[in-house]
Amino acid sequence: MSALPRNVPSSTELHDVRWLRSSHSTGANNCVETAAPPAGRWAGLLAVRDSKDPAGPALLFSPESWTGFLAALR
Template sequence: MTATPRHVRTGSTLQGARWRRSSHSNGMNNCVETATLDSGRPNRLLAVRDSKNTEGSALLFSPGPWETFLDSLR
């Protein structure tokens, strides 16, 4: 079994993803966007990308590390 990659190219790999931009964004593409992948599965991944470079790479997080990251911000 292969490990899940930590980042992927968004333009080709995540074409069907539904991206959401932070409500704190001021509309000038200076924020991050997130997309939940495989939302019907318990071990879904969260993709995060730079809104200035939507064709660039996205970082992938499993639920545990993402929650740990959010908790550290709070």
């Protein structure tokens, strides 16, 4: 990966974002949600959080880091 993901202690610090739930999520609410902050300090990054803890921490990935992360999972 080109850069390490950054941590946001509380995803409530990410204002004006629309969180999207994984299409692979189940009714058990055990999935991740992603958002693309539209402006400000985190614009251009991808935010990822645990759907069970919406006010909890979020990880921020650059597009390159996210691509590398997904490639590593495959």
